Amino acid sequence: MKTLVVMNEKGGVGKTTIVAHAGWYFAERVATLVIDLDQQGNLTTTLGSHVSSVDSVALFAAPTRVPAVGRLTVARSTRALLGVEGVNHACIETFRDSLAAMAGDYAICVIDTPPALTVRSFGALLAADAVLAPIGINDYSIQGVAELLRAIKGVAHHYRRPEPTFLGLLPSVFDRKSRRERALFESLAAQAGKLLFPGIVAKRDLYARAVSEGQPVWALPSSAAREAGQEIRHVFDEVARRMEIDP
Numbered sequence: 001m002k003t004l005v006v007m008n009e010k011g012g013v014g015k016t017t018i019v020a021h022a023g024w025y026f027a028e029r030v031a032t033l034v035i036d037l038d039q040q041g042n043l044t045t046t047l048g049s050h051v052s053s054v055d056s057v058a059l060f061a062a063p064t065r066v067p068a069v070g071r072l073t074v075a076r077s078t079r080a081l082l083g084v085e086g087v088n089h090a091c092i093e094t095f096r097d098s099l100a101a102m103a104g105d106y107a108i109c110v111i112d113t114p115p116a117l118t119v120r121s122f123g124a125l126l127a128a129d130a131v132l133a134p135i136g137i138n139d140y141s142i143q144g145v146a147e148l149l150r151a152i153k154g155v156a157h158h159y160r161r162p163e164p165t166f167l168g169l170l171p172s173v174f175d176r177k178s179r180r181e182r183a184l185f186e187s188l189a190a191q192a193g194k195l196l197f198p199g200i201v202a203k204r205d206l207y208a209r210a211v212s213e214g215q216p217v218w219a220l221p222s223s224a225a226r227e228a229g230q231e232i233r234h235v236f237d238e239v240a241r242r243m244e245i246d247p
């Protein structure tokens with residue numbers, strides 16, 4: 001099982017929308033586990049028909065496997081996740097051990113994280129093979145990236161393991177009609193080109209509609225939805241290629 005963590009401390013940059021679509025995309029090909037570590041539970045609501053009997057908080061308490069419910073399985077979020085933020089950091093390694101115990105159960109695990117660097121985030125980073133960081137195209141969102149990169153390095157160093165692959169900054173909720181955002185995107189590409197993921201998720205109302213209806217954007221019946229589907233599937237094609245997820 002390969003583990004993809006979708007993370008950015010910044011809120012509202014499209015993390016959950018991207019994880020839901022990643023779940024639908026990968027489940028077309030391979031056994032897919034999605035873990036919701038955000039107590040807000042938005043992902044759990046969107047993927048509600050795929051929820052397993054084991055909640056995500058259980059993965060921090062003792063090495064635990066999540067029973068599959070189909071090609072797509074969700075370890076749901078509960079408010080009890082807030083209890084993980086206590087003083088006992090042993091749960092970070094327990095979470096890693098839970099994922100290791102599922103090595104043969106799923107081909108890919110995709111983890112949604114809360115908009116803060118929490119103990120849960122460190123657990124996710126310790127278990128990660130790859131990290132994808134959606135960013136909004138604005139100054140504040142880009143400023144937070146250094147902190148994220150430090151956390152990735154810090155966790156690997158502290159637990160003496162190789163760093164996960166940083167797949168890149170994925171421009172998300174990108175309003176291509178805005179001159180200001182286009183200019184910021186150009187300057188970002190010039191400054192941090194090497195950190196930029198080769199793809200984008202444009203700002204489109206269709207994504208919000210898809211998520212609220214509990215289906216991927218490519219399942220909606222319109223030509224704009226087909227275009228959106230191509231755009232976001234291109235992102236996951238590249239993720240699958242870089243993570244060597246074979247159908």
Ligand SMILES: Nc1ncnc2c1ncn2[C@@H]1O[C@H](COP(=O)(O)OP(=O)(O)OP(=O)(O)O)[C@@H](O)[C@H]1O
Pocket residue numbers: 010011012013014015016017018038040042113114115172173174201202203204205206207208209211
């Ligand atoms: N590409 C997009 N185009 C338009 N709206 C989007 C897009 N992606 C996400 N949204 C909307 O923006 C809001 C935030 O998206 P989402 O919940 O995916 O972000 P998040 O990073 O997970 O937020 P949080 O940090 O609160 O967990 C939602 O209302 C969602 O429907």
Ligand SMILES: [Mg+2]
Pocket residue numbers: 015016017038042112113
């Ligand atoms: Mg979210």
